[in-house]
Each structure stands twice: as structure tokens, then as C-alpha cells.
Amino acid sequence: MRIELQKRPVPSALFAVLSPFIALGLTLVAGAILFMALGKNPFDALYAFFIEPLTEMWSIHELTVKAAPLILIAVGLSVCYRSNNWNIGAEGQFIMGGILGSLVPILMPGFQSWLTLPLMLLLGMVGGAAWGAIPAFLKTRFNTNEILTSLMLVYTAQLFLDWLARGVLRDPNGNNFPGSIRFPQAARLPEILPSQGSAHYGLLLAILAALMVWFMLRFTLNGFEVRVLGANPRAGRFAGFSQTRMTFFAFLLSGALAGLAGIAEVSGAIGQLRETISPGYGFTAIIVAFLGRLSPLGAIAAGFMLALTYLGGEAAQMTLGISDKVGRVFQGLLLFFVLGCDTLITYRVRLVWRKAAAGAGGQA
Amino acid sequence: MNDRQNLIPLLETKGLTKIFGSLRACDGIDLAIAPGEVHALLGENGAGKSTLVKMLFGVLEPSGGEILWKGRPVKIGSPGEARATGVGMVFQHFSLFEALTVAENIALALDGNVPIERISDEARRLSVEYGLPLDPSAHVADLSVGERQRIEIVRALLQNPELIILDEPTSVLTPQEADKLFETLAKLKAEGRSVLYISHRLEEVQRICDRATVLRHGKVTGACDPRKETPSSLARMMVGGEVAEITGAGLGEPGEVLVEVASLSAPARTPFAVTLKDVDLTVRAGEVIAIAGVAGNGQSELFDVLSGEVTVANPEAIRIAGTPAGRLGITARRLMGCSFVPEERHGHAAVPTMSLSGNLVLSRYASDRKAFLTGGWLGLINNGPVAAATKRISSAMDVRKSLVDPPAGSLSGGNLQKFIVGRELDRQPRVLVVNQPTWGVDAGAASRIRQALVDLAKSGSAVIVISQDLDEVFEIASSISVINEGRLSKPEPAATMTRERIGLLMGGFHDGAGHGVDPAEAAHAH
Numbered sequence: 001m002r003i004e005l006q007k008r009p010v011p012s013a014l015f016a017v018l019s020p021f022i023a024l025g026l027t028l029v030a031g032a033i034l035f036m037a038l039g040k041n042p043f044d045a046l047y048a049f050f051i052e053p054l055t056e057m058w059s060i061h062e063l064t065v066k067a068a069p070l071i072l073i074a075v076g077l078s079v080c081y082r083s084n085n086w087n088i089g090a091e092g093q094f095i096m097g098g099i100l101g102s103l104v105p106i107l108m109p110g111f112q113s114w115l116t117l118p119l120m121l122l123l124g125m126v127g128g129a130a131w132g133a134i135p136a137f138l139k140t141r142f143n144t145n146e147i148l149t150s151l152m153l154v155y156t157a158q159l160f161l162d163w164l165a166r167g168v169l170r171d172p173n174g175n176n177f178p179g180s181i182r183f184p185q186a187a188r189l190p191e192i193l194p195s196q197g198s199a200h201y202g203l204l205l206a207i208l209a210a211l212m213v214w215f216m217l218r219f220t221l222n223g224f225e226v227r228v229l230g231a232n233p234r235a236g237r238f239a240g241f242s243q244t245r246m247t248f249f250a251f252l253l254s255g256a257l258a259g260l261a262g263i264a265e266v267s268g269a270i271g272q273l274r275e276t277i278s279p280g281y282g283f284t285a286i287i288v289a290f291l292g293r294l295s296p297l298g299a300i301a302a303g304f305m306l307a308l309t310y311l312g313g314e315a316a317q318m319t320l321g322i323s324d325k326v327g328r329v330f331q332g333l334l335l336f337f338v339l340g341c342d343t344l345i346t347y348r349v350r351l352v353w354r355k356a357a358a359g360a361g362g363q364a
Numbered sequence: 365m366n367d368r369q370n371l372i373p374l375l376e377t378k379g380l381t382k383i384f385g386s387l388r389a390c391d392g393i394d395l396a397i398a399p400g401e402v403h404a405l406l407g408e409n410g411a412g413k414s415t416l417v418k419m420l421f422g423v424l425e426p427s428g429g430e431i432l433w434k435g436r437p438v439k440i441g442s443p444g445e446a447r448a449t450g451v452g453m454v455f456q457h458f459s460l461f462e463a464l465t466v467a468e469n470i471a472l473a474l475d476g477n478v479p480i481e482r483i484s485d486e487a488r489r490l491s492v493e494y495g496l497p498l499d500p501s502a503h504v505a506d507l508s509v510g511e512r513q514r515i516e517i518v519r520a521l522l523q524n525p526e527l528i529i530l531d532e533p534t535s536v537l538t539p540q541e542a543d544k545l546f547e548t549l550a551k552l553k554a555e556g557r558s559v560l561y562i563s564h565r566l567e568e569v570q571r572i573c574d575r576a577t578v579l580r581h582g583k584v585t586g587a588c589d590p591r592k593e594t595p596s597s598l599a600r601m602m603v604g605g606e607v608a609e610i611t612g613a614g615l616g617e618p619g620e621v622l623v624e625v626a627s628l629s630a631p632a633r634t635p636f637a638v639t640l641k642d643v644d645l646t647v648r649a650g651e652v653i654a655i656a657g658v659a660g661n662g663q664s665e666l667f668d669v670l671s672g673e674v675t676v677a678n679p680e681a682i683r684i685a686g687t688p689a690g691r692l693g694i695t696a697r698r699l700m701g702c703s704f705v706p707e708e709r710h711g712h713a714a715v716p717t718m719s720l721s722g723n724l725v726l727s728r729y730a731s732d733r734k735a736f737l738t739g740g741w742l743g744l745i746n747n748g749p750v751a752a753a754t755k756r757i758s759s760a761m762d763v764r765k766s767l768v769d770p771p772a773g774s775l776s777g778g779n780l781q782k783f784i785v786g787r788e789l790d791r792q793p794r795v796l797v798v799n800q801p802t803w804g805v806d807a808g809a810a811s812r813i814r815q816a817l818v819d820l821a822k823s824g825s826a827v828i829v830i831s832q833d834l835d836e837v838f839e840i841a842s843s844i845s846v847i848n849e850g851r852l853s854k855p856e857p858a859a860t861m862t863r864e865r866i867g868l869l870m871g872g873f874h875d876g877a878g879h880g881v882d883p884a885e886a887a888h889a890h
């Protein structure tokens with residue numbers, strides 16, 4: 001017996017909808033097996049991981065804090081991936097956005113007005129976009145593989161931030177702890193409902209960005225261009241669309257959104273520039289983008305789902321006494337199954353029992 | 365017929381059927397091939413010829429019916445089994461590795477472990493015996509299409525088959541190369557081997573085949589002696605109705621020069637692409653210039669530089685209505701009134717996953733910006749006018765579809781091509797450049813497309829048609845040029861051009877000077 005993948009004449013609409021849910025189900029099953037192997041009751045463990053964080057108000061607020069950057073980044077990545085530009089370096093763009101935006105309160109602590117925060121957010125976007133422009137330039141000018149360059153720039157950004165936070169930007173009155181001064185109130189992204197929990201306006205920015213990019217993709221010529229160049233570069237050239245322009249557009253847009261997520265995280269959730277400002281949001285957002293079917297609206301739902309794995313990891317550490325790295329394991333499992341299940345959209349699985357005559361020996 | 369019935373056919377099918385989903389690609393096919401006969405299988409694209417042949421060669425499994433070999437029922441489960449039975453096959457699209465030598469390619473297709481030297485010797489012997497000159501140690505990448513086909517034929521002959529199936533063998537050959545192939549077929553026939561010859565070229569079927577079976581929509585619609593039929597009676601069997609005659613009449617005196625190409629050269633962009641050398645071409649309003657030639661001689665490269673998908677360094681090399689355009693991109697050229705139809709429908713002229721209306725926007729968002737876009741700088745796609753234009757084009761070109769606005773990839777080749785040509789005609793272009801306008805298109809759709817091209821020229825536009833199909837070239841062209849290895853011959857009036865002359869030009873003869881043709885072939889051609 002062997003398993004055969006048979007191409008469907010048309011992509012299945014049913015499986016396009018079902019595939020993320022099948023992937024989710026398979027992730028849960030694999031997770032249950034994992035917990036069993038660790039000697040935990042799988043049902044208790046899955047409950048602690050996926051349900052418990054949703055039972056209390058403060059942790060729902062935490063969920064939005066984690067979801068906001070994921071959604072922001074994933075929205076930009078959706079445009080990138082749809083147009084065949086493989087930006088893997090959102091983590092670096094996130095960090096550079098956080099750094100550039102933070103320069104306002106750190107270097108000019110006296111500048112406190114209603115302009116402070118918008119300026120910071122703007123600089124955050126500029127920082128992320130500039131960092132994203134590097135792989136775009138290398139790809140269009142030297143035909144360099146953007147997967148490698150954008151990924152390598154993540155490590156550059158991480159080490160640069162580390163150096164800044166321990167060196168030139170360190171708080172002189174901080175007892176030699178790494179990290180900048182704490183931002184004044186005018187430089188903080190406010191919380192939405194301060195009495196209930198920590199959710200800040202970054203979530204609003206994320207949803208706004210998702211809606212705008214969705215509108216762009218769905219209704220404008222620019223969005224049409226993204227879809228054409230992603231589906232058929234040759235047809236895109238026939239249409240007169242420029243691949244170079246699109247590469248820059250995709251990298252600048254996704255870089256700017258990642259940078260915005262970075263500065264929103266620093267000025268919202270953290271309140272100072274530290275030597276690390278991201279628990280891997282830029283990488284997790286790749287999973288969010290794919291789980292959301294590369295649709296900006298899908299990214300909203302997927303962003304909350306992946307945010308849950310961060311909280312679940314912490315919960316697992318507290319209640320089950322296992323490493324919070326299990327959250328990363330779940331993220332990896334989810335991406336694995338999502339990509340695997342996407343095969344079902346364009347292929348159907350067939351079990352062939354006997355030695356089949358379908359071999360196409362002489363077929364060109 | 366009577367004397368044949370006494371013989372046991374070499375191969376016979378009874379009610380052979382193949383069903384794909386709801387489509388009956390082959391529906392109860394009865395076919396009998398006598399020993400030592402050249403049997404034609406005629407039919408339009410999509411008639412079921414390839415499906416039938418794939419079942420005979422073990423590539424596809426029949427859904428019903430049976431295959432008899434010398435009167436005994438057989439089951440052909442794989443190409444290996446087919447070869448063992450005595451069936452050899454030469455495919456339309458070659459399955460050769462360009463980086464390997466001829467002998468290595470042959471070895472790959474053989475079952476078992478035969479030393480490469482023995483294969484070389486055997487291949488050399490066969491190629492001499494059947495008049496198929498071939499060097500076993502040559503690399504495939506360096507060979508012409510005709511030579512590549514010889515590899516496939518030799519590969520099939522090595523198995524000593526009793527039946528050889530040839531799928532559209534002459535579609536890639538010059539008339540002279542085709543003549544050589546026919547000599548080889550005659551030799552095979554003289555040895556008592558049978559040949560199943562698949563084609564839609566009536567003239568050559570009449571020339572070399574003893575019997576013909578005609579397929580339409582998966583069913584046998586006729587069995588005849590092609591020599592006793594006329595081309596039009598055969599065409600009727602294939603198409604199931606009269607095919608409209610194209611009339612080039614009414615093409616008036618050519619007007620002003622609309623396209624002027626002067627000493628255009630363009631280097632090959634990939635190792636497998638063709639370099640364009642010193643191309644000169646002048647096209648006037650009201651003219652249809654056809655560029656004939658065997659595939660792979662620079663047609664798509666020429667199309668790319670004419671369309672502006674690839675620009676050239678010298679702006680003066682291409683002038684459109686007098687304006688230097690060599691460095692202008694495709695959008696700028698469209699805005700000057702040009703339209704383009706590339707050869708490949710899927711993934712070049714159209715995005716298969718997108719709807720027809722999306723594919724309309726694809727090539728016309730710039731030229732019809734006022735109608736198709738709204739919302740100022742936002743550039744919103746204005747669905748109403750786009751849908752109206754899609755409908756207008758579909759009815760003007762008789763595009764048959766099951767939905768109002770289906771994905772382009774769900775249309776049959778002919779219908780999609782009608783839409784793509786209609787998309788460009790709809791804007792009444794001053795200049796139209798088309799590459800292989802009716803490639804893989806059924807006869808009805810092809811005649812509609814050709815008539816539309818002629819009508820456009822009549823209305824005062826300049827039309828450049830790049831085509832491999834000589835019938836088409838003679839049907840619609842006012843003058844004809846031939847492309848060979850990136851060089852373009854001087855256009856000659858269609859009225860004085862002959863097939864023989866085109867064949868010589870295809871082989872690289874420009875006024876007696878050959879380019880890279882071996883002397884034996886040159887002598888033969890004269």
C-alpha cells in the first residue's frame with residue numbers, strides 16, 4: 001500500500017476553510033502525546049495550557065498584549081508572502097523600530113507633549129522599514145536570497161540592541177542594570193482600561209492596520225498587483241508591474257508594521273528599552289501569517305491563537321512545572337501541521353492498495 | 365476493406381473507455397491496426413487522441429473495454445509492459461535530459477542494465493539503417509528539435525517494436541525534416557511494422573497513411589481511407605461541421621509605417637534562450653505580417669522585445685509610429701496603442717487562478733484607467749465597468765463558460781485564447797503583436813481568431829503574427845518572414861511565397877547562405 005497525492009482540478013474551498021482547524025486538532029493530539037510522554041495527564045495539561053488563561057480578566061488582557069504585535073507583524077508579512085517576498089527578518093525590524101522610536105524619550109526626556117507619542121510611533125515605523133529595505137535592496141540589486149539576508153539581519157539587530165541597552169543608552173542612575181531610563185508618561189502608549197488590566201492601544205493599531213491592508217489587497221490596483229506578482233511573476237511582467245518595486249513595497253510595508261509593533265511593545269508593555277524586547281514575536285508572526293491564510297483578517301484570529309501559546313507556556317511552567325519552552329514546541333507543531341494541511345487544498349490524498357499501473361514511465 | 369478483414373489485426377481495441385471524473389475522454393473506442401500499415405488517428409485537440417494512446421502505452425489504465433494484441437486480450441499496465449509487448453512510442457513533448465548525451469538518454473529509458481558502449485553501437489547502427497543521422501556521444505542541449513526527435517525514434521526502435529506510435533511528430537519539424545521522417549516511416553512499413561500516426565494535419569495524413577480513424581469528443585466518428593477523402597471531408601469528420609473560410613480579401617494598400625525595427629540585436633538572457641541578431645522589420649497600417657519558423661528559434665525572445673517586457677539598450681532599434689520605443693516598457697507601449705498576446709496562456713497572458721475580469725484588468729488597467737479605476741490616488745478597481753467589458757468580450761468572441769466570471773484556468777484552451785485575443789481586440793489597438801495565436805486551439809475557435817486578426821488589419825491596424833502553423837500563415841498574412849536562430853528573413857509578399865521557400869528559410873538559408881546546417885541536409889533541401 002502507498003499513499004498518493006492527487007492534484008485536484010480546482011482548489012477545494014472546503015479544505016481552504018477546514019485546513020487551519022484540522023491543523024489545530026492535530027496539534028492538540030500531538031500535544032497530548034507529548035504531555036503523556038512527560039508523565040502528565042494530557043487533559044489537565046491541555047486545559048492548563050489552552051483554557052485556563054482565558055478564565056480570568058487579567059490574563060485576557062495579557063492575551064491582547066501578546067496578540068497585538070503578532071497581528072501587526074503578520075499583517076505585513078501576509079503582503080510579503082503573497083507577493084513572493086520571503087521576509088523572515090521581522091524580528092530584526094521589530095527591534096530596530098523599538099530602538100529608533102525609543103530615542104525620542106531617551107535622548108530628549110524633556111520633550112513631553114501630545115506630539116511625543118506620534119513621533120515615536122512614526123520613528124518606529126521608519127526604523128523597521130529602513131531595516132527591511134536592506135534585504136529588499138540586496139535582492140533587487142544583487143539577486144541575493146532575501147530569506148538569508150533578512151534572517152541574518154535579525155541577529156545584527158539583536159546584538160545592536162544588546163550593546164545599546166548595556167552601553168550608550170543605559171540609564172546612568174540604574175545601578176548598572178542594563179536598560180534605558182523609564183519612559184515618561186507622555187511617551188507611554190496608554191492602557192485601554194487601566195482599572196482591569198494591561199491591554200494597551202497597540203491592539204487597536206493592530207486591528208486598524210489589518211483592516212487597512214485588507215482593504216488595500218481586496219479593492220485596489222496595488223493589491224491586485226500584489227496578487228498577480230505572487231501568483232505568476234511572468235504574468236505580472238506582462239501586465240507591466242515591476243517586481244523590483246513590489247519587493248521594496250512589501251519589505252517597506254512589513255518592516256514598517258514590524259517596527260510599529262516594536263515601538264508599541266516598548267512604549268506600551270515594557271516602558272523602557274531593554275536588552276531584549278521580544279520573546280520572538282517576529283518569528284511567531286510567520287506562523288500567524290500562515291495560520292491566517294495570508295489574509296490580514298485571518299491574521300487577527302491567528303494572532304490571538306498564537307498569543308495563547310505564550311500564555312499557555314507560562315501557565316504550564318507554573319501549574320505543571322514544565323519548561324515554558326513547551327510554548328515554542330506548540331508553535332512549531334502548529335506551523336508544521338498548518339503547512340502540511342494546506343496540501344489538502346490543492347491535493348487529495350488517495351490510498352493505493354495494489355501495485356498500481358498509474359506509473360507514468362514514458363510520460364514527459 | 366474486405367481483404368483486411370481476413371487478417372488478424374496487430375492491435376485492436378473494443379469499446380475502450382477512459383473516464384476522468386464526469387468526463388468521458390474516450391468513449392467506447394473501436395480501433396484496428398493491421399500489420400504493416402500506417403494508421404492515422406485524427407482529431408482536434410481534446411478529441412481524446414492522447415488519452416487513447418496513453419492507454420495503449422500503459423500510461424493510463426482504461427476504465428472499460430479491452431485491448432487485443434494479435435487477437436489475444438492483453439493488459440498493458442505500464443510503459444515497460446507495453447515495450448515488452450512490442451509497442452514503442454514517440455511522445456510529442458520529448459522527455460530528454462539536455463545535459464546528458466544521446467546514448468545516456470537512451471540508456472535511461474531502457475529496462476535492465478545494458479552497458480553504454482553497446483547502446484552507442486546499437487544506436488549508431490539503427491540511425492544509419494533508418495536514415496536518422498545521430499551522434500550517440502553528442503549532448504542533447506546542442507541538438508536541433510529534429511535531431512532530438514530522432515533520439516526518441518531510435519530509442520523506440522531499440523526495443524524492436526512491432527507497433528510504433530508517433531504523437532504529432534511533425535509539429536516541430538521543418539517541411540524538409542518532415543520529409544526525412546516520412547522516408548523513415550516508409551522503411552518501417554516495408555519491414556512489416558505498423559505505425560499509429562497521430563496528427564491533425566490532413567495533408568500529411570493523406571500523403572503517408574493507409575487508413576484513418578477519426579475521433580471527436582472521445583468517440584470514433586469515422587474510419588476511412590484518407591486518400592479517397594478530400595481535406596474538407598476529413599475536416600468535417602474532425603470538427604463535425606463546416607469550418608468557416610478565412611478571407612484575407614479586402615486588405616487594402618498598406619498605409620503609414622506603424623512599427624519599425626532596425627538592426628535590433630538582443631543577447632540571450634539564459635543559456636537556453638536564443639540571441640536575436642540584426643532583426644529588421646517594417647510593418648504598415650493595414651498589413652498582417654506573419655513570422656513563420658520552427659519553435660525555439662527566437663520567437664518568444666522576439667515577442668518579448670516587441671512587447672517591451674524586455675527592453676533594448678538602443679531606443680532607436682524599435683520605433684512605434686515614429687517614436688523611439690526601444691527603452692519603453694510594456695505599459696508605455698500599450699499607452700501608445702499597442703496590444704500584445706503572448707504564446708503561453710497560463711501564467712503569462714493570464715493568471716489561471718484569477719477570474720476573467722481580473723485577467724481583463726491585468727493587461728488594460730493602464731490603457732483603460734479612466735474606465736476601470738476610480739477613487740483617485742487610491743486606485744480602486746471599478747468592478748461595474750470591468751464586468752461589463754468582460755461580458756462584452758465574451759459575447760464578441762463567443763467565449764463559452766459555465767459561470768459568469770470563472771477563473772481563467774477553468775476555461776478550455778480555445779475559449780481562454782478567444783478571451784485573451786478578445787481582450788486586446790476590444791480596445792481597437794493600432795498595433796497588435798500575437799505569438800502563436802491558435803496554438804492548441806480547436807478548429808472552430810482558431811478560424812474565429814484568425815478572422816478577427818484579419819479584420820483588425822482591415823480596419824487600419826498593423827498586425828504581427830508569430831506562428832509555427834504554415835496553414836495559418838498562408839491564410840492570413842499579407843507578407844511572410846521566417847525566423848531562424850534569431851535571424852529574421854526579409855518579408856516577402858504572401859502571394860509569391862511558397863512552402864518550399866519557407867522550408868529553406870526555416871533551415872537557415874538566406875539567399876543561398878546556410879547557417880549551421882549540415883551539408884547532407886542542405887543537399888537534400890536543394
